[in-house]
Amino acid sequence: MELIERLSAIEERLAALETSAPPHRDTSGDLWVLDNLVDSVGFAGDVRTGASHAQYQWQRDTTTLLGEDWAPHITRLAALAHPIRGHILRRLLEGDATVGDLVDEEIATSTGTAYHHLDALHAGGWVSKAAGGRWHVRAARVVPLLTIISATEDH
Structure with missing residues (x-):
């Protein structure tokens, strides 16, 4: 069952990538922009260390980040x-x-x-x-x- 769930998750991620606009450079040429992630900050990783394996993804809209107590x-x-x-x-x-x-x-x-x-x-x-x-x-x-x-x- 775990394999089917993992495959479904991969297919969902792939579908999201295929339907999103491709990244492009902004006018300054320093940043890559994903049009479907406007006004947000995110990070993700799939990390294997000597101790464990961690998969994690996080995204927050900038309005929330700028409006909350830091x-x-x-x-x-x-x-x-x-x-x-x-x-x-x-x-x-x-x-x-x-x-x-x-x-x-x-x-x-x-x-x-x-x-x-x-x-x-x-x-x-x-x-x-x-x-x-x-x-x-x-x-x-x-x-x-x-x-x-x-x-x-x-x-």
Whole structure:
């Protein structure tokens, strides 16, 4: 049954792509424009990491994004804004890890440091802890995380 559902989803995506206008460059030549996605921002990904496989797609209209309170979003972003947290997230994308693993692998200098950074990432919704004290990046956050990293590249 799963295969039939997956095939149906692929066929729906293909039909949507075939009926939408093809992308074209805007007048400045710097951006690609999809006419059927006017006034929206979106991202999607199909990612395989050492830890998991994540498929995710998100799209929001700009009116909503510009009209809502950004404080929760900034809080989630702030949780990422530390080099040790970046190292932790990269490590967790390879596979679940305990605090002891992070210290043993010299990603964190002590268990206290590891917990401090994991707590911040957890509060931001980026990671969760499973049985046995093993931490992982939440599946729903893998593609958004990599999108953020990609968005910070020099364009």
